[in-house]
Amino acid sequence: xxxxxxxxxxxxxxxxxxxxxxxxxxxxxxxxxxxxxxxxxxxxxxxxxxxxxxxxxxxxxxxxxxxxxxxxxxxxxxxxxxxxxxxxxxxxxxxxxxxxxxxxxxxxxxxxxxxxxxxxxxxxxxxxxxxxxxxxxxxxxxxxxxxxxxxxxxxxxxxxxxxxxxxxxxxxxxxxxxxxxxxxxxxxxxxxxxxxxxxxxxxxxxxxxxxxxxxxxxxxxxxxxxxxxxxxxxxxxxxxxxxxxxxxxxxxxxxxxxxxxxxxxxxxxxxxxxxxxxxxxxxxxxxxxxxxxxxxxxxxxxxx
Amino acid sequence: xxxxxxxxxxxxxxxxxxxxxxxxxxxxxxxxxxxxxxxxxxxxxxxxxxxxxxxxxxxxxxxxxxxxxxxxxxxxxxxxxxxxxxxxxxxxxxxxxxxxxxxxxxxxxxxxxxxxxxxxxxxxxxxxxxxxxxxxxxxxxxxxxxxxxxxxxxxxxxxxxxxxxxxxxxxxxxxxxxxxxxxxxxxxxxxxxxxxxxxxxxxxxxxxxxxxxxxxxxxxxxxxxxxxxxxxxxxxxxxxxxxxxxxxxxxxxxxxxxxxxxxxxxxxxxxxxxxxxxxxxxxxxxxxxxxxxxxxxxxxxxxx
Numbered sequence: 063x064x065x066x067x068x069x070x071x072x073x074x075x076x077x078x079x080x081x082x083x084x085x086x087x088x089x090x091x092x093x094x095x096x097x098x099x100x101x102x103x104x105x106x107x108x109x110x111x112x113x114x115x116x117x118x119x120x121x122x123x124x125x126x127x128x129x130x131x132x133x134x135x136x137x138x139x140x141x142x143x144x145x146x147x148x149x150x151x152x153x154x155x156x157x158x159x160x161x162x163x164x165x166x167x168x169x170x171x172x173x174x175x176x177x178x179x180x181x182x183x184x185x186x187x188x189x190x191x192x193x194x195x196x197x198x199x200x201x202x203x204x205x206x207x208x209x210x211x212x213x214x215x216x217x218x219x220x221x222x223x224x225x226x227x228x229x230x231x232x233x234x235x236x237x238x239x240x241x242x243x244x245x246x247x248x249x250x251x252x253x254x255x256x257x258x259x260x261x262x263x264x265x266x267x268x269x270x271x272x273x274x275x276x277x278x279x280x281x282x283x284x285x286x287x288x289x290x291x292x293x294x295x296x297x298x299x300x301x302x303x304x305x306x307x308x309x310x311x312x313x314x315x316x317x318x319x320x321x322x323x324x325x326x327x328x329x330x331x332x333x334x335x336x337x338x339x340x341x342x343x344x345x346x347x348x349x350x351x352x353x354x355x356x357x358x359x360x361x362x363x364x365x366x
Numbered sequence: 367x368x369x370x371x372x373x374x375x376x377x378x379x380x381x382x383x384x385x386x387x388x389x390x391x392x393x394x395x396x397x398x399x400x401x402x403x404x405x406x407x408x409x410x411x412x413x414x415x416x417x418x419x420x421x422x423x424x425x426x427x428x429x430x431x432x433x434x435x436x437x438x439x440x441x442x443x444x445x446x447x448x449x450x451x452x453x454x455x456x457x458x459x460x461x462x463x464x465x466x467x468x469x470x471x472x473x474x475x476x477x478x479x480x481x482x483x484x485x486x487x488x489x490x491x492x493x494x495x496x497x498x499x500x501x502x503x504x505x506x507x508x509x510x511x512x513x514x515x516x517x518x519x520x521x522x523x524x525x526x527x528x529x530x531x532x533x534x535x536x537x538x539x540x541x542x543x544x545x546x547x548x549x550x551x552x553x554x555x556x557x558x559x560x561x562x563x564x565x566x567x568x569x570x571x572x573x574x575x576x577x578x579x580x581x582x583x584x585x586x587x588x589x590x591x592x593x594x595x596x597x598x599x600x601x602x603x604x605x606x607x608x609x610x611x612x613x614x615x616x617x618x619x620x621x622x623x624x625x626x627x628x629x630x631x632x633x634x635x636x637x638x639x640x641x642x643x644x645x646x647x648x649x650x651x652x653x654x655x656x657x658x659x660x661x662x663x664x665x666x667x668x669x670x
Contacts, residue, residue, distance in 0.1 A: 150547075243383075243454075245570070246594040266549070267571035270592060283589040283666050288574060290550040322669050362587050363667050365626050 063311045065098055066174045066200070067091050068107040068193045069183025069300075070163060071114070071132060072140035076339060077147060080293040086340030087118050089140060090183035090206065093297035096344040097304025097331040098181075099125040100352055102311040105174045107131035107193065111139040111162045121345055130171045135162040150292045151265045168193050175199060179311040182226075183300065184208050187218040194225050202316070204228035204307050206300070212239050223256040230261040230303050245270070246281075259321065261306065261328070263299050266292075271325050273318075284325035285363050287333040287355070294339045298332040301344060305331030330355045367615045369402055370478045370504070371395050372411040372497045373487025373604075374467060375418070375436060376444035380643060381451060384597040390644030391422050393444060394487035394510065397601035400648040401608025401635040402485075403429040404656055406615040409478045411435035411497065415442040415466045425649055434475045439466040454596045455569045472497050479503060483615040486530075487604065488512050491522040498529050506620070508532035508611050510604070516543050527560040534565040534607050549574070550585075563625070565610065565632070567603050570596075575629050577622075588629035589667050591637040591659070598643045602636040605648060609635030634659045 069091030095104040105128040143157040182190040182205035240248035249272040260272045268285040306328030313320045337343045373395030399408040409432040447461035486494040486509035544552035553576040564576045572589040610632030617624045
């Protein structure tokens, strides 16, 4: 089944202990759609500026991603500059230039209308809600958010959460959203806000899935791969989301076992994302490499 | 097979968001031996003061732990006072009174001589080495240490590492010991110092086992249980070590599969330790409860 994703397509300048890159293609919708494209058809809704050229367009097209929903606006694309010199788990933001993204009004191509899966990447919850309402045919909706929206736009965010099947956020965000320090208590509080499943991303320690039954202590933990070199963690969370949701969208039936596999595929895609700068690794994977790493994750965690 | 453990037997005053306890029985050797006692015979080498009475002695005896190696000295037992009010993952130490522990000279009862398993809990590496040399019959030796010994007593610690089969330390300690930020690189460097296996404890995120083959990327990750209430994390790491090493000592043959199970039993015992203050939970478990929780850990991590 096709996934429509709405979110940022951007340029990133990144510095890590492994080196530096200027103006790589980035953005949540970019990482998400590249990762998900190994599992199912993906359609993007975003806005870019005049600096988004054929070379960037080709990155999507080579993975068969539908870019008809990427609007070209006058001005420059969203630009982010950050570094991970002290802590690979935590980006330090130097510059955030919203540029054309500041006035983003998602426009949904009619041909996207039959998408049964919808991913609302980290953008203004007012826009997330508008896209969700404009796509009533979406049977399963997942989304992301960040501290900024949790802190200063909570009422709008709570409206979005009511309509989500799966929320994917990190440890800090789930604790902030729930106002509780204990992860299980925080997860339960967030599940009461609407989503029937919650994926909490722990960075280098993997991720935990809490179901609506979290009240009964039901959870599933996927590890992260211990990597010898983390070249660039930018986009690892969005790539996790792409692997997770892409796998689910490709299933005939979404069973508890499918959720578990999806957690592993999410971790697999997140681990690949960190191996090179920007989207480099995400552009050039094969399904064989992905499935081999899935087996590595199984060996890493299974008793027999 | 019997395990001999050398380490601290102490009194702890603990404050956590769940409450406060004065002078609970504590110490690394106490938690370790209680946890290991559910799997095999355990013998303790430690020193206590005149404040260690029949009530404390009974905690060991009720679990069938051999206390003939616990020396009674004039003065007071090791005392620690700490709190976890801001962060349950990190104790804040208020008082450390070494008392009789300051002049600890481990004395090994002759009856302990046939122990095939030896655990060197976190004490002065000079003493760890002395005990190891005094027990040449030990076929498998595991140990722990802490930032203080890594920072200020490294040469003595490196001598101990040469004779260890398994080192169990936490994230911060492995990075400090290796002088490397990346966990895989740090683990490899530590494995080159002597131990053939390294267990890195990640607190609420579980633990990772690196084998001598870590150079080839071989690792195993055990999760921690997402707990709804962490009453008191004191001793969780020592209880992990007790479950891990106790399980191994009970096996006829120490296979890679045994190591994996041991990682899970370590996590199981660590999770129980957090559920009540001090050693309360560790004193009153049943093997049935332990094995049920082991199955819960399997469900938490396994795809099918």
